[in-house]
Amino acid sequence: MxxxxxxxxxxxxxxxxxxxLKDFNLTVNRGEVVVIIGPSGCGxxxxxxxxxxxxxxxxxxxxxxxxxxxxxxxxxxxxxxKIGMVFQSYELFPHKTVLQNIILAPIKVQKRSKSDVIxxxxxxxxxxxxxDKRDVYPRQLSGGQKQRVAIVRAxxxxxxxxxxxxxxxxxxxxxxxxxxxxxxxxxxxxxxMIVVTHEMSFAxxxxxxxxxxxxxxxxxxxxxxxxxxxxxxxxxxxxxxxFEYDAVKNHTDTLNRKV
Amino acid sequence: xxxxGIDVLLKGNNFIRLIDGLCTALxxxxxxxxxxxxxxxxxxxxxxxxxxxxxxxxxxxxxxxRIMPQMVLLFIVFFGTTRMFGLNLDAxxxxxxxxxxxxxxxxxxxxxxxxxxxxxxxxxxxxALGLNKAxxxxxxVIPQTLRRLIPLSINLxxxxxxxxxxxxxxxxxxxxxxxxxxxxxxxxxxxxxAFGLYLTxxxxxxxxxxxxxxxxxxxxxxxxx
Numbered sequence: 084m085x086x087x088x089x090x091x092x093x094x095x096x097x098x099x100x101x102x103x104l105k106d107f108n109l110t111v112n113r114g115e116v117v118v119i120i121g122p123s124g125c126g127x128x129x130x131x132x133x134x135x136x137x138x139x140x141x142x143x144x145x146x147x148x149x150x151x152x153x154x155x156x157x158x159x160x161x162x163x164x165k166i167g168m169v170f171q172s173y174e175l176f177p178h179k180t181v182l183q184n185i186i187l188a189p190i191k192v193q194k195r196s197k198s199d200v201i202x203x204x205x206x207x208x209x210x211x212x213x214x215d216k217r218d219v220y221p222r223q224l225s226g227g228q229k230q231r232v233a234i235v236r237a238x239x240x241x242x243x244x245x246x247x248x249x250x251x252x253x254x255x256x257x258x259x260x261x262x263x264x265x266x267x268x269x270x271x272x273x274x275x276m277i278v279v280t281h282e283m284s285f286a287x288x289x290x291x292x293x294x295x296x297x298x299x300x301x302x303x304x305x306x307x308x309x310x311x312x313x314x315x316x317x318x319x320x321x322x323x324x325x326f327e328y329d330a331v332k333n334h335t336d337t338l339n340r341k342v
Numbered sequence: 343x344x345x346x347g348i349d350v351l352l353k354g355n356n357f358i359r360l361i362d363g364l365c366t367a368l369x370x371x372x373x374x375x376x377x378x379x380x381x382x383x384x385x386x387x388x389x390x391x392x393x394x395x396x397x398x399x400x401x402x403x404x405x406x407x408r409i410m411p412q413m414v415l416l417f418i419v420f421f422g423t424t425r426m427f428g429l430n431l432d433a434x435x436x437x438x439x440x441x442x443x444x445x446x447x448x449x450x451x452x453x454x455x456x457x458x459x460x461x462x463x464x465x466x467x468x469x470a471l472g473l474n475k476a477x478x479x480x481x482x483v484i485p486q487t488l489r490r491l492i493p494l495s496i497n498l499x500x501x502x503x504x505x506x507x508x509x510x511x512x513x514x515x516x517x518x519x520x521x522x523x524x525x526x527x528x529x530x531x532x533x534x535x536a537f538g539l540y541l542t543x544x545x546x547x548x549x550x551x552x553x554x555x556x557x558x559x560x561x562x563x564x565x566x567x
Binding site for chain 2: 193
């Protein structure tokens with residue numbers, strides 16, 4: 084039997100009258116990578132924010148190893164340590180250097196020894212190719228570098244699960260790759276992750292399971308090969324179609340005629 | 343030399359008196375600044391509350407301070423209170439009260455701006471790392487607020503020092519008043535001393551404020567994110 088890490092049951096989330104998630108259910112097993120795709124406004128990011136207790140929920144339950152996640156409960160800060168979250172806009176702390184950003188929470192929250200944490204931070208920075216940036220401030224980094232630092236910062240807390248909220252959406256195309264490679268590497272290590280993304284080929288490569296979300300509901304859920312190549316629903320088919328273009332010109336013909 | 347009145351400046355203990363006057367001005371601004379910072383931080387944080395009553399009251403206070411000339415405030419506090427409440431305020435104390443009243447409003451507005459300028463996501467990424475509310479304020483919000491605040495509040499300090507020249511109007515003997523006294527006393531022997539003496543006051547004020555200005559722009563450059 085698989086090791087259930089995160090369970091979401093009958094989750095309901097709304098902003099006033101605007102229902103974002105209705106009766107949402109999801110179980111994530113240890114070591115599993117779940118990718119969530121869907122049109123903007125479908126509730127993907129809200130879902131991640133609910134899992135981390137950043138949003139008030141209107142119904143249902145979210146549990147991490149059987150422990151309820153409730154943002155109003157005292158132990159929320161403790162639970163959040165087990166959940167690593169990376170945001171679209173990086174959100175490094177501008178008044179701290181790269182290293183200080185990474186070691187702050189492990190030292191101040193988990194009370195780990197400073198030298199151990201620094202050693203680990205340096206090791207992780209080297210793995211993402213940013214050893215030389217350890218003492219610079221976030222403003223001196225490119226978007227892709229900032230995002231890799233944000234990932235290292237989350238990893239250094241030894242989370243049970245990582246949440247990635249459209250982490251490449253604000254990046255230049257050339258920097259998308261370096262960030263996604265980092266996440267692929269984490270998947271290879273067997274980390275549990277929920278990834279919200281618009282990068283379809285990345286989703287296919289990284290995921291064990293893909294969820295297609297629309298208007299707060301799971302429309303389709305399957306292994307990537309099936310959902311991308313043979314979507315069962317018309318809605319998913321239409322969505323995937325927006326990433327493809329039909330050629331309007333026939334290049335080979337023109338070339339042949341010229342030759 | 344005669345024409346500029348520098349000799350008058352060096353006569354007797356004139357120069358010492360002038361420096362004394364400047365010290366009075368600096369003392370008034372320093373004490374007021376300290377009070378303004380303390381009260382201003384409290385006022386500024388209160389202003390970030392979304393309560394309507396608090397908003398209206400603080401808005402009115404801010405507008406009064408901005409619209410009312412400092413001199414009028416000084417007169418109200420120094421002359422007005424004597425008749426109305428039978429208080430006999432020392433002129434220097436009255437000045438400190440007015441400057442604090444003014445500084446608290448300005449400082450409070452700076453604090454409010456600095457606190458509400460910290461993006462919501464900074465709080466969230468801090469919470470996401472497992473920091474609790476107090477830790478988030480202590481390690482993330484307050485350091486960033488101070489960085490934004492210090493250059494701005496230093497500018498407020500220089501403005502206060504400049505504005506202390508008004509307190510001679512309620513009888514505080516500060517640099518400008520001393521200068522006037524020296525000029526009056528030497529009217530017969532050195533009728534042209536005014537230019538040189540006021541020039542000296544200009545230089546003294548400049549020497550007092552310039553380093554503070556430099557510090558502000560240095561910090562601003564250093565901390566601009």
